[in-house]
Amino acid sequence: MIASLWLAAAMILLLLSSPAVAADKENCLMCHKYRFVGRIDENGKRFNYNVDENIYARSVHRNVACRECHTYITKIPHDPVTESVNCANECHIKPPFSKEKFSHKKIIDIYNESVHAIKPEDSPELREAKPYCKFCHLNPLYTRVDEKLIAFEKTLRRCLNCHQEKGVTQAYKHMTHRLRKKTSRSHQELVELCSKCHQDKELMGKFNVSKKSLEAVETYNRSIHGKSIALGSQQTADCVSCHASNMLHDIYKKDNTKATIHKDNLMQTCKQCHAQTNSWFIQIAVHPSIERDENPVVYFAGIFFRFALYGSLLSMVGLMLFETFGRKRDGIKFLLRHGTTWRGKSKRFG
Amino acid sequence: MSNSTGATAISANETPADDDYFTNVEGVGFIPRDIYKYVTSDPVGDLPRYSVHIVIQHFLTVATFMVLVSTGLPLYFSDLFWAPYVISLFGGADTARLIHRIAGFAMIFTCAYHVLTIICGTVRRILNKEFDYKRTQLPRFKDLFDLIHDIKYFLGIEPYRPKMEKFMYKQKLHYLAIIWGNSVLIAAGSALLFPDIMAKIFPETLAKLLPTAAEKGGSFPAFFQELARLMHADEAVMALIVLSFWHFINVHFVPGRFPFQWTFFTGKITREHQIEEHFLEYIRNLEEIPEEREYIKGLLREKGFDQSQVVSVSDLPRV
Numbered sequence: 001m002i003a004s005l006w007l008a009a010a011m012i013l014l015l016l017s018s019p020a021v022a023a024d025k026e027n028c029l030m031c032h033k034y035r036f037v038g039r040i041d042e043n044g045k046r047f048n049y050n051v052d053e054n055i056y057a058r059s060v061h062r063n064v065a066c067r068e069c070h071t072y073i074t075k076i077p078h079d080p081v082t083e084s085v086n087c088a089n090e091c092h093i094k095p096p097f098s099k100e101k102f103s104h105k106k107i108i109d110i111y112n113e114s115v116h117a118i119k120p121e122d123s124p125e126l127r128e129a130k131p132y133c134k135f136c137h138l139n140p141l142y143t144r145v146d147e148k149l150i151a152f153e154k155t156l157r158r159c160l161n162c163h164q165e166k167g168v169t170q171a172y173k174h175m176t177h178r179l180r181k182k183t184s185r186s187h188q189e190l191v192e193l194c195s196k197c198h199q200d201k202e203l204m205g206k207f208n209v210s211k212k213s214l215e216a217v218e219t220y221n222r223s224i225h226g227k228s229i230a231l232g233s234q235q236t237a238d239c240v241s242c243h244a245s246n247m248l249h250d251i252y253k254k255d256n257t258k259a260t261i262h263k264d265n266l267m268q269t270c271k272q273c274h275a276q277t278n279s280w281f282i283q284i285a286v287h288p289s290i291e292r293d294e295n296p297v298v299y300f301a302g303i304f305f306r307f308a309l310y311g312s313l314l315s316m317v318g319l320m321l322f323e324t325f326g327r328k329r330d331g332i333k334f335l336l337r338h339g340t341t342w343r344g345k346s347k348r349f350g
Numbered sequence: 351m352s353n354s355t356g357a358t359a360i361s362a363n364e365t366p367a368d369d370d371y372f373t374n375v376e377g378v379g380f381i382p383r384d385i386y387k388y389v390t391s392d393p394v395g396d397l398p399r400y401s402v403h404i405v406i407q408h409f410l411t412v413a414t415f416m417v418l419v420s421t422g423l424p425l426y427f428s429d430l431f432w433a434p435y436v437i438s439l440f441g442g443a444d445t446a447r448l449i450h451r452i453a454g455f456a457m458i459f460t461c462a463y464h465v466l467t468i469i470c471g472t473v474r475r476i477l478n479k480e481f482d483y484k485r486t487q488l489p490r491f492k493d494l495f496d497l498i499h500d501i502k503y504f505l506g507i508e509p510y511r512p513k514m515e516k517f518m519y520k521q522k523l524h525y526l527a528i529i530w531g532n533s534v535l536i537a538a539g540s541a542l543l544f545p546d547i548m549a550k551i552f553p554e555t556l557a558k559l560l561p562t563a564a565e566k567g568g569s570f571p572a573f574f575q576e577l578a579r580l581m582h583a584d585e586a587v588m589a590l591i592v593l594s595f596w597h598f599i600n601v602h603f604v605p606g607r608f609p610f611q612w613t614f615f616t617g618k619i620t621r622e623h624q625i626e627e628h629f630l631e632y633i634r635n636l637e638e639i640p641e642e643r644e645y646i647k648g649l650l651r652e653k654g655f656d657q658s659q660v661v662s663v664s665d666l667p668r669v
Contacts, residue, residue: 224542224579227428233443276546280553283571284545290576298576305584309591316596319520324604326504331387332606 027076028066029053064091087133104133111249113258126207129197136193182246187229187238191220194239212287219287235273242269242286371510373629375636378643379650383510386625388653393610395618397635397642399516403467405617410460412614417453419590421446426583454539461532485516485631489526493519513629524597534585541578549575 031037032051040046056062067073068091072083088108090101111117116130159168177184185193198204199217212219220226220239228236243251245260252259260269266282274281292299372380400408421440424433425447440446475481484490497519499512517525541548553570601611606623613619621642624632636643 221429224425227425228443228447230428231425231434231437231443231446233447235444235447270546274546276544276550278546278550280571281546281549284549284575285572288576288579290580295573295576298573298580301577302580302584305580305588309584309588312588313591313595316592320596320600320604322501322504326506328605329506334605334608 025065026067031077063093068092085134087137107247107249108133110247114249114251115253115256116249116251129203129207131197183238183240183248187234187236187241188232190238190240191226191229212289215289216287219289223286223288225286237273237286241272373513373633375633378636378647380655381646381650382655383513383629385646385649385653385655386622388649389621389625391620391622393620394612395616396621397619397624397632397639398617399613399619399624400617401467401471402617403463405614407460407464407467408614410456410463414453414457414460415589415593418450418457419586421450421453422586423590425450426586451543454536454543457532458536461536485634487517487522487525489522493522511626514627514631516628516631518627520600524592527592531585531589534581535589538578538582538585541575542582545575548578 029051032049033053035050036048037050038046038048061069069085069089070081071086071089072081087104090103093102094100095102111133118127118130118132122130156165156168156172159172163171183190195217201214204214221230225237229238240248243260250258250260252262254261254263256262257264259265263282267277267279270277270282290299290302371383373383374380420436424436425443427433437443437446440449472481472486492515496512496514499508500519502508503511541552549571553574557570601607601614602609606626611620611623619628621632624635636646
């Protein structure tokens with residue numbers, strides 16, 4: 001049983017007018033615009049159900065009415081919610097060039113084939129651990145590229161000959177933020193997203209995945225791709241650059257022939273950035289791990305270099321200190337007089 | 351006077367300690383081994399050491415090295431707290447990568463320039479019949495003996511430092527290390543910059559040469575790339591450590607050199623330093639520079655070293 005605290009009860013009475021939000025035909029924001037709308041469950045955990053109109057109005061779903069996703073809400077004030085949103089819902093929006101109602105069916109189909117799809121034979125634990133749509137897509141994360149970089153005014157001048165500014169700007173933004181890059185999330189956000197699960201060795205260890213797979217994030221972070229991304233590069237590869245095609249959700253295990261990382265497809269995958277890709281190049285490890293049994297020469301070379309490093313450092317500094325003491329005994333001092341050098345009386349030989 | 355510095359014969363019938371103590375230079379007299387304590391040095395340098403090309407190359411090397419280190423290290427240590435700050439100084443990761451490449455090419459240019467200088471200088475000397483391998487960076491057994499001698503000196507066993515050539519053992523070691531280091535950095539760096547092209551050139555060629563090894567699985571590219579990643583980073587860290595803990599301290603911070611040696615700037619070395627650590631080169635300077643000969647004669651006279659030694663001189667060629 002859920003002991004709900006109707007914190008917003010008083011607010012229902014405050015029929016304050018709010019700036020119109022395109023999607024909010026059903027007036028849900030009447031209550032949900034308040035910063036502290038929410039509840040506290042029986043364990044004392046707090047939930048905040050505030051929906052910021054300004055953020056919502058800029059999100060990709062701005063034109064979708066609340067109830068097209070939250071279909072289970074049928075009256076206002078509504079009952080405590082027990083269902084969750086289904087991304088397969090159809091909404092009222094009809095995309096241009098099509099007569100069907102819009103839904104994410106196509107993507108769901110791809111997802112359902114990918115490694116992250118929940119399959120009948122999966123254990124409950126595995127089901128729990130796999131990312132469903134809503135794990136990867138929460139609105140705050142779904143931010144768009146910096147549109148300052150797009151020369152709107154200049155580009156849209158022609159369009160305005162026929163279209164209203166508002167509509168055409170939106171149409172243009174809708175297209176351009178998908179045109180410029182494979183993903184509109186930043187590389188850093190994507191690495192962070194995949195790392196949430198794949199970095200968690202304890203979680204992933206439960207599912208009978210290979211050692212390579214288990215260490216994927218660690219090894220990626222050690223690679224030049226990972227290091228550059230960590231420092232904010234916009235040009236190197238994130239997880240999605242290599243693990244998914246432009247369909248974005250077609251992530252498979254490497255032995256699946258559809259996988260971008262399958263050895264037959266790697267050439268295509270690397271070619272996105274490495275123009276001279278060849279059959280030799282794709283054999284280079286991009287999740288590098290120097291294992292003793294797999295790559296003994298490099299493994300021992302690494303150890304040798306460590307020794308060479310510390311060895312030469314120690315012997316050089318040793319020689320230098322030794323020389324310094326020897327020379328000081330000979331009467332040579334640190335002094336700022338007479339240019340570079342000044343000599344005193346030798347302590348040797350009387 | 352011949353090239354084998356016959357002029358530096360030493361007196362034979364002295365006590366062993368004195369054997370090394372005086373060096374008879376024809377037309378100058380007997381120069382005691384600790385004369386450097388009496389000379390007055392111009393801090394900016396008295397005697398020629400490096401040509402203007404070498405000075406320029408040193409500047410280029412310093413500049414490119416510092417840029418390379420400060421753009422490369424943060425990438426290598428990207429998980430350390432300071433890395434993002436350093437990278438942001440260079441305008442972000444992508445700009446830093448670009449700068450790193452430009453500096454890399456500048457460094458390669460400097461290397462080529464240096465090699466060219468050395469080749470031209472050597473050819474010129476050979477043509478003028480002035481070439482003497484002892485004045486070059488080529489390692490010799492004498493360097494090993496000098497090192498042992500020096501260690502004994504610092505321990506207090508030997509009374510004087512060894513008589514060394516223009517480049518002493520430390521410098522030769524360092525120079526060899528730089529040749530090795532630069533070759534590795536350039537080779538591994540091009541594998542990191544053009545992994546696709548290098549994977550074709552190097553492993554493929556090798557596979558043709560060693561078909562049996564290549565058959566065992568195409569681990570060649572992965573192997574070489576791993577090696578390149580390892581060596582590029584390790585060599586760079588090594589170079590940084592050697593330069594900051596050894597080269598810099600040795601050149602500027604040890605007693606006698608502190609606070610600064612101007613040689614890298616003026617191309618000149620102080621007289622006192624030349625006599626102490628490059629005595630044989632100083633003897634050559636005496637041959638080549640008449641003013642220096644006058645100076646040292648005056649000094650010997652002033653310090654009373656000119657009459658004291660009445661010895662017969664036998665021409666023992668130096669080691």
